[in-house]
Every structure is written in structure tokens, then in C-alpha cells.
Amino acid sequence: MPGSVSTQRLKAEDLTVRFGTQTILPGLSLQIPDRKVTVIVGPNACGKSTFLRSLARLTSPQGGAVLLDGKDIRKQASRQVARTLAILPQIPTAPEGIRVYDLVERGRIPYQSALRQWSARDREAVETALELTGMSDLAERYVQDLSGGQRQRAWIALCLAQETDIVLLDEPTTFLDLPHQIEVLELVRKLNREAGRTVAMVLHDVNLAARYADHMIALKDGTVIAKGAPESVVTADTMRRVFSLECHVMKDPVRGTPMIVPL
Numbered sequence: 001m002p003g004s005v006s007t008q009r010l011k012a013e014d015l016t017v018r019f020g021t022q023t024i025l026p027g028l029s030l031q032i033p034d035r036k037v038t039v040i041v042g043p044n045a046c047g048k049s050t051f052l053r054s055l056a057r058l059t060s061p062q063g064g065a066v067l068l069d070g071k072d073i074r075k076q077a078s079r080q081v082a083r084t085l086a087i088l089p090q091i092p093t094a095p096e097g098i099r100v101y102d103l104v105e106r107g108r109i110p111y112q113s114a115l116r117q118w119s120a121r122d123r124e125a126v127e128t129a130l131e132l133t134g135m136s137d138l139a140e141r142y143v144q145d146l147s148g149g150q151r152q153r154a155w156i157a158l159c160l161a162q163e164t165d166i167v168l169l170d171e172p173t174t175f176l177d178l179p180h181q182i183e184v185l186e187l188v189r190k191l192n193r194e195a196g197r198t199v200a201m202v203l204h205d206v207n208l209a210a211r212y213a214d215h216m217i218a219l220k221d222g223t224v225i226a227k228g229a230p231e232s233v234v235t236a237d238t239m240r241r242v243f244s245l246e247c248h249v250m251k252d253p254v255r256g257t258p259m260i261v262p263l
Contacts, residue, residue: 009034009069009198010055010085010166016063017050017222024050025222027064032166037192038200039209041233042219043243048202049090051219052170055200056087082110086159087168090202094143100154101139104129107161129160132195133187149180153187160191167191169201173208181205185212210234210257218242234258 008031017025053059066073108122133153173181203209210230218226252259
């Protein structure tokens with residue numbers, strides 16, 4: 001059932017993050033369900049991206065811990081973490097003149113060392129990532145020449161080439177038009193359903209979040225207001241509490257998931 005799991009490999013315990021005198025996360029405890037698509041929603045500046053970055057060890061907390069496989073992620077070797085968890089930041093940037101294939105190759109860096117150079121296994125991982133994301137035919141194209149949706153798929157391919165069990169996506173649909181948003185989210189669903197990846201991502205569009213999530217988390221001021229299956233999170237009461245939005249909640253006529261209609 002959506003939102004129900006037996007174990008959680010990635011979780012935050014009493015996570016506290018401050019920037020200057022401002023507290024962004026005031027002791028947040030959350031678990032990311034294994035092998036599910038989790039979507040985090042909430043108003044601007046509520047701590048969504050800070051939470052995701054903290055899970056990936058890109059932001060250092062002032063209190064609490066992020067546990068990966070039961071151990072504090074800050075005390076684990078960077079190479080090992082990079083083989084377990086991949087993150088696509090909010091606005092990734094690629095060097096000018098880099099091809100899609102070269103970008104995706106960078107996902108294999110955690111597996112390289114003085115004793116282990118580029119191998120057939122690395123090539124296979126890159127080619128599989130390109131195939132899964134539908135980018136094989138565009139492998140020789142320059143990243144800057146791609147459409148927005150293609151560019152996002154190239155970055156997701158890089159994450160997949162890392163061959164991590166856990167993928168974190170920070171607003172992967174930002175700046176994309178609706179068809180490209182759907183394209184990226186359908187890919188995320190495919191990666192979860194067919195490749196068994198655990199996915200946690202931040203989205204702004206609540207209706208799209210409800211359509212693609214197995215598990216949702218609604219944040220406000222760094223605090224969890226609601227979590228669980230979309231049906232239990234996307235309610236008129238929760239939308240009022242989280243977004244100060246008066247709305248009617250109905251069933252999506254295509255997917256049957258909850259859909260909000262602002263009043």
C-alpha cells in the first residue's frame with residue numbers, strides 16, 4: 001500500500017538547521033520510505049530544499065543527525081555515500097561544451113580510484129542510464145543544445161549512472177513547461193517501478209505531487225503538518241494549514257488521486 005513500508009534506510013532524527021539567527025529546521029524527525037516515491041510539498045522557504053540537502057550531506061545541521069543504513073551520514077566515507085545516495089540539485093549547471101555522454105560518465109566517479117580505472121562495467125552503467133532515460137540517441141549532443149526536458153533527463157541519467165539505491169531530486173520540474181514536467185515525472189515513476197529506486201523529491205505543484213507520489217510530506221516552517229498517502233495529506237484542512245489556501249478537493253478524473261481546486 002502507498003506510504004506503508006517495513007524499513008527505512010534514510011531518515012532524519014531531531015534535525016536542526018540554522019542559517020545565522022534563523023532556524024530553518026527546528027528538530028525535524030522524518031523517515032524516507034524505501035522503494036517508494038516520496039514528494040515533499042510546502043510553501044516557499046518552509047525548509048523543503050534544506051531538508052533534502054541535509055539528507056544528502058550538502059547542508060550541515062547544528063543538531064540531530066541524518067542516518068543512512070543506521071549510521072550518521074556525516075561519519076561515513078564520501079565515496080561510500082556517493083555509491084548509495086545521489087542528488088540532483090535545484091538548478092544544476094554543466095560546463096560549456098560537454099556532451100551528454102561525458103556528463104553521464106561523471107556518475108561513475110565514486111567508483112574510480114588509483115587501482116580501479118574506467119572499465120566495461122562503468123560503460124555498461126552509463127549506457128543503461130542513457131537507455132532508461134531515453135537519452136541514448138542524444139548521447140553525442142551538447143548539453144546546452146538540449147530542450148529543458150531533455151536536459152533534466154540527462155542529469156537524471158547522471159544520477160542513475162551512480163547506481164545508487166536512493167535518488168533525491170530538488171524541484172526537478174522547475175522552469176519546465178507542463179509537457180516536460182510530465183515527461184520528467186513519468187521517468188521518475190518508471191525508475192521507481194522498474195528499477196526499484198527509492199526516490200524523494202521536492203515539488204511545488206500539489207496536484208502533480210499527489211498524482212505521482214506514493215508518500216507525501218507537507219512542511220510548514222520546518223515542521224511536518226501531515227504525512228502519508230496522498231489521500232491523507234491532500235485535504236482541504238491541510239491545504240489551509242500549510243498554504244493558507246481555501247480549496248475544494250476532488251478526485252483526479254484520470255488517475256483518481258486527490259486534486260485541489262482553489263476557491
